Amino acid sequence: MLLFTPGPTPVPESVRNAMATPTIHHRTPEFESIFKRAREALFKLFGTDEVVMLAATGTGAMESAVTNLCHHTLLNINAGKFGERFGKIAKAHGLGNEELVYEWDTPASVEEVLQKLKNNAQIDAVAIQISESAGGLRHPVEAIAAAIKAHNPEIMVIADGITAVGVEKIDVTHIDALIAGSQKALMLPPGLAIIGLSNAAIEKIGKGRGYYFNLATEIKKQRQNTTAWTAATTLVIGAEAILAEIEAQGGLDALIEKTARRARATQAALEAIGLHIYPKSPARSMTTVDDAQAKEIRSLLKKEYQINVAGGQDRLEGKIFRINQMGLIEDYEINWVVNAVELALAKLGRRAYDATATRVFNEVYFSL
Numbered sequence: 001m002l003l004f005t006p007g008p009t010p011v012p013e014s015v016r017n018a019m020a021t022p023t024i025h026h027r028t029p030e031f032e033s034i035f036k037r038a039r040e041a042l043f044k045l046f047g048t049d050e051v052v053m054l055a056a057t058g059t060g061a062m063e064s065a066v067t068n069l070c071h072h073t074l075l076n077i078n079a080g081k082f083g084e085r086f087g088k089i090a091k092a093h094g095l096g097n098e099e100l101v102y103e104w105d106t107p108a109s110v111e112e113v114l115q116k117l118k119n120n121a122q123i124d125a126v127a128i129q130i131s132e133s134a135g136g137l138r139h140p141v142e143a144i145a146a147a148i149k150a151h152n153p154e155i156m157v158i159a160d161g162i163t164a165v166g167v168e169k170i171d172v173t174h175i176d177a178l179i180a181g182s183q184k185a186l187m188l189p190p191g192l193a194i195i196g197l198s199n200a201a202i203e204k205i206g207k208g209r210g211y212y213f214n215l216a217t218e219i220k221k222q223r224q225n226t227t228a229w230t231a232a233t234t235l236v237i238g239a240e241a242i243l244a245e246i247e248a249q250g251g252l253d254a255l256i257e258k259t260a261r262r263a264r265a266t267q268a269a270l271e272a273i274g275l276h277i278y279p280k281s282p283a284r285s286m287t288t289v290d291d292a293q294a295k296e297i298r299s300l301l302k303k304e305y306q307i308n309v310a311g312g313q314d315r316l317e318g319k320i321f322r323i324n325q326m327g328l329i330e331d332y333e334i335n336w337v338v339n340a341v342e343l344a345l346a347k348l349g350r351r352a353y354d355a356t357a358t359r360v361f362n363e364v365y366f367s368l
C-alpha cells in the first residue's frame with residue numbers, strides 16, 4: 001500500500017534503520033553529539049535565531065508557542081481545523097481570543113488581519129497556518145507577518161509550518177515562532193515537534209510560562225545540547241538521519257524545487273482529467289480535490305490500486321481527497337497515483353481512460 005496522506009508520510013528506509021539502533025541514555029556525551037548534529041541541521045532548515053525540539057506532536061508546539069508568546073489576547077486565523085485549534089488553545093489557557101474565520105478554501109487577507117489589530121489593542125500575538133492542511137490551503141503568511149510588524153513590531157507572529165517547513169522556502173524575517181512536526185514534511189514517526197524562534201520571541205518568552213512547555217527552560221538546556229526532560233532519543237536520531245538523507249539526495253534546495261514541480265504537475269494532471277482543485281490558493285504540501293464522488297474515488301484508490309490518500313474532516317468529510325506532496329517521493333510513485341485517479345474515474349464511468357493524467361504529469365514534471 002502506498003501511503004499518500006499528507007501526514008503521516010512514509011519514513012525512508014535509511015531513517016528507519018537509524019532508529020532501529022539500541023536505545024542509548026539521553027544524559028550521555030554520545031546522545032549529546034547526536035543532539036548537536038540534529039540541532040545544527042535544524043538551524044539550517046528553519047533559518048531562525050533559535051530552535052527547540054519538544055517531545056510532543058505538533059499540537060504541543062502550537063500550545064507552547066501560544067502560552068509563551070501570547071500574554072494577553074491571541075488573534076487566530078481560522079480557515080480550517082488547525083487554525084481553529086489555535087483559538088481553542090488560547091481559550092483553554094484563559095487568554096483573550098479574537099478569531100478571523102474564512103471558508104476552508106479561502107486565504108486570509110492582510111487588510112482584515114490589520115483591521116482586527118486596529119480594533120483590539122490587546123492582541124499581542126497572531127497565529128496562522130502557513131499551509132492549512134484541512135483544505136490544502138496556502139495563506140499569504142509572509143505578507144501578513146510583514147504587515148503585522150509594520151503595524152506593531154511587539155506583536156508576536158506564530159506560524160504553523162507543520163506542512164510547510166521542508167516543503168518550501170519560508171521567509172522568516174517577520175516570523176517569531178515557526179512550528180514543525182515530525183510526521184509530516186520531515187518524514188518521521190509522530191512525536192517530535194520543533195519550534196524555530198526569533199530573538200524578539202526569546203526576549204518576550206523571558207522566564208517562560210507553564211512547566212513542561214516552558215520554552216525558557218528548553219532554550220537554556222538545548223543550547224547545551226541536552227533537553228529539560230527526557231529527550232525523544234529515537235526521534236532525535238531519526239531527525240539527524242532524515243536531514244542527512246535530504247543532504248544525500250541533493251540537499252534542501254533540490255527537495256524544495258522537486259516538491260514544487262511535483263505539486264504543479266499533479267495539479268495539472270488532475271485538472272486535465274476534469275477534476276477541480278479545492279483551495280483558491282493551493283499549498284505545495286498536498287493536492288486537494290473537491291468532488292461529489294471523493295469518497296468513491298478514495299475507496300477505489302485503496303481497494304483497486306493500493307494507494308492511501310486522505311479524505312476531509314468535519315465539514316469537508318466525503319467532499320475532498322488530499323494527495324500528499326511532502327517529502328522524498330519517488331517519481332514513479334506519484335506517477336502511479338495520478339494514473340490510478342484516472343483509472344478510478346474510468347471505473348466510475350466518468351471518462352474513458354486514455355492516460356491523459358500520466359502524460360500531462362510527465363509533460364509538466366519533466367518539462368517535455
Ligand SMILES: *Cc1c(COP(=O)(O)O)cnc(C)c1O
Binds near residue numbers: 007057082129160184
Ligand atoms: C498535523 C497538523 C497539526 C497537528 O499536529 P499533531 O501532530 O496532530 O498534533 C497542526 N497543524 C497542521 C497544519 C497540521 O497539518
